[in-house]
Amino acid sequence: MKALLCERLGPAEELVIRDIPEPSPGPGEVVVAVRTAALNFFDTLIIRGRYQTKPAFPFSPSAECAGTIAAIGEGVTGWELGERVAAWLGHGAAREKVVVPAEALVRVPDRLDDAQAAGLFVTYGTAMHGLIQRAHLKAGEHLAILGAAGGAGLAAVEIGALLGAHVIACASSPDKLALAREHGAQEEIDYVEGDLRAALRKLTEGRGVDVLYDTVGGDLAEPALRSMAWEGRYLVVGFAGGEIPRIPLNLLLLKGCDLRGVFWGEFVRREPAAHRRNMERLLDWAAGGHIRAHVHATFPLERWTEAYALIGDRKAKGKIVLTL
Structure with a gap:
C-alpha cells in the first residue's frame, strides 16, 4: 500500500511516497481504509521537528482521517466491516490503510462527506x-x-455563533474577513490595515473582549490582551504568526483576566468521554448543515507539496485535505 512518509526532518518537498506492508489490527484495534486525510498547520512543523510531538522515523503526517473499516481486531465489538468512520490519530493518517484504536472511532453520518468528516x-x-x-x-x-x-479560526467562528456569542472576526485581508462573515461572524477587523486594540475597544463599546481565541500569536498577542474585558478569558491556541509572544504578566493583574492554554490533544488523552461528546455533537451539527466544515481544497496524495504550500504560505481559507 502507498504511504506518504517523513524519513528525515525537513520541508514538505523532502517527504516521499513509499510502498509499505498492509497493517493488521491487534486486540482492541481496527484497520481503516483511508479515503481522506486532513492537514493542519502543525503538519508543517512536525516534519521539521518543531512540534511538541516528535514521532520516530519513518512516520506519516496527517492527524485525522475518514474512511471505512477494513479489518477488525480481537475483542472489538459494536463495529462492522465497511462502516464509515473518522478518527484522530495525532499523526500517521496519510496512507492507504491505518491501524486505529476502536475507542478512537466516531461514526460518520450518511449526509456528511469524507473530506468534511476528516477535517472536523x-x-x-x-x-x-x-x-x-x-x-x-x-x-x-x-x-x-x-x-x-x-x-x-473558521471553526471557532461557526461554533461561537452557534453558542450565541457576538463574534468578531480578525484577519489579514478583506477576502478572508468576508469568508469569516459567511461563516457567522457579526463584526470584522483587518489587523493589517488598522489598530487591533482600538478596533476591539470600539466594537465592544469600550468594555473589552470577553473571550479571545488566538491562533496567531506574534505581535498581535499584546494588543489583543490589552483589549480584554474584566474577567475575560484569553485562549492560547497556536502560533501561526511564527513567533511565541512574551506576555507582560502585569496586564493579567490590571485586567483581572485569565490566560488559558488550549491543548486539545492532551484533553483527548485525559478526558476521552468529554472529547467523544464534543465530537458527536460536532458531527451532528455538520450533518445537519449547522456548521459548514469548509474545505478549501483537496489534493491527491501525490500532490502533497501543493497542499503543504497552501498552509505554509497562509493562503488556506478552511481545511486542506489529501485524498486516497
Whole structure:
C-alpha cells in the first residue's frame, strides 16, 4: 500500500511516497481504509521537528482521517466491516490503510462527506474544547478570533455563533474577513490595515473582549490582551504568526483576566468521554448543515507539496485535505 512518509526532518518537498506492508489490527484495534486525510498547520512543523510531538522515523503526517473499516481486531465489538468512520490519530493518517484504536472511532453520518468528516477533529475539536471546556463561553458574550479565516479560526467562528456569542472576526485581508462573515461572524477587523486594540475597544463599546481565541500569536498577542474585558478569558491556541509572544504578566493583574492554554490533544488523552461528546455533537451539527466544515481544497496524495504550500504560505481559507 502507498504511504506518504517523513524519513528525515525537513520541508514538505523532502517527504516521499513509499510502498509499505498492509497493517493488521491487534486486540482492541481496527484497520481503516483511508479515503481522506486532513492537514493542519502543525503538519508543517512536525516534519521539521518543531512540534511538541516528535514521532520516530519513518512516520506519516496527517492527524485525522475518514474512511471505512477494513479489518477488525480481537475483542472489538459494536463495529462492522465497511462502516464509515473518522478518527484522530495525532499523526500517521496519510496512507492507504491505518491501524486505529476502536475507542478512537466516531461514526460518520450518511449526509456528511469524507473530506468534511476528516477535517472536523483538530480544528473543530480544538474550537469546541476551547470555547466550552476552557472559556465557558456564554450566549451574548463578545468573542474575538485572531486568524479567523484559517481552518482553526473558521471553526471557532461557526461554533461561537452557534453558542450565541457576538463574534468578531480578525484577519489579514478583506477576502478572508468576508469568508469569516459567511461563516457567522457579526463584526470584522483587518489587523493589517488598522489598530487591533482600538478596533476591539470600539466594537465592544469600550468594555473589552470577553473571550479571545488566538491562533496567531506574534505581535498581535499584546494588543489583543490589552483589549480584554474584566474577567475575560484569553485562549492560547497556536502560533501561526511564527513567533511565541512574551506576555507582560502585569496586564493579567490590571485586567483581572485569565490566560488559558488550549491543548486539545492532551484533553483527548485525559478526558476521552468529554472529547467523544464534543465530537458527536460536532458531527451532528455538520450533518445537519449547522456548521459548514469548509474545505478549501483537496489534493491527491501525490500532490502533497501543493497542499503543504497552501498552509505554509497562509493562503488556506478552511481545511486542506489529501485524498486516497
